[in-house]
Amino acid sequence: MPHQDGPAYYPVVAILSLGSPVVIDFTPHPNLSCPVGAHGNSAEDKISDQEAAVMNSCEWLDNFHPFSIILMPRSLLIFKDMVYSDYLHGIKDSEVHGCNGAVNVTNVQNHGVVQHSSGSVKGLDSDDTVICRANSRVSLTCRVVTKVYKSIFKF
Template identity: 50%
Template sequence: MHKNGQPHQDGPAYFPVVAILSLGSLAVMKFSPHLRFGEYNGMTTNSSTAVNDTSENAESTEKKTGLCSDQHDVYVLLMPCSLLIFKDEAYSDYLHGIKDSNVHQLDKICWCYYC
């Protein structure tokens, strides 16, 4: 694991599938859009702000793909003794990390229809 759970992308030894095992306690996996993600999806960046398509297009994309279309950080709760397996776009388009913290706050829920 990287220092302090910093977002990272695993090396080629783990491609194309990554498995994360949560053992004795809860953990929260953070997925952050990879910096190059905007280049592939028509986003432009100005400083640290990303500008996406209109919300109407974003809603349409979400309905078609079953994925949240906003390019913000996504958090996945891992219960004790759980296994998270991810691949494809989750591997290539997002960095991931687990930050050691006693308190986590949820502010949005995004359902993934392909689970």
């Protein structure tokens, strides 16, 4: 499910991926979309979360576009700044991930995990590239803790 990490992870998120490769999707926050035909990026053009959920067609405001990244086993993804604050991120709960639009798909094609869809997967054509999740995925999300109370742990 697409989400934003809370303030405990601010300003940087570091994710170490282990196990099966997956595609992580980044989508601009719904406040950064506007109805088709509405242009500009002033504060008045931004919409609420509820309005964004109801809309069937929208355009992203300038410089905010959805993108995906393939996370290979033993990979480290670090994101901060605009990606941290202005995007939702998530991994689809599916055994097959479409990866045509992944920004690094050409980099991972030599690793043998990217294949062409058989066309039997709902929503994918036979010429789409996919990653099949054969194993479980384990990830470690790291953060910097700015304040630690010494009295929390008493051994």
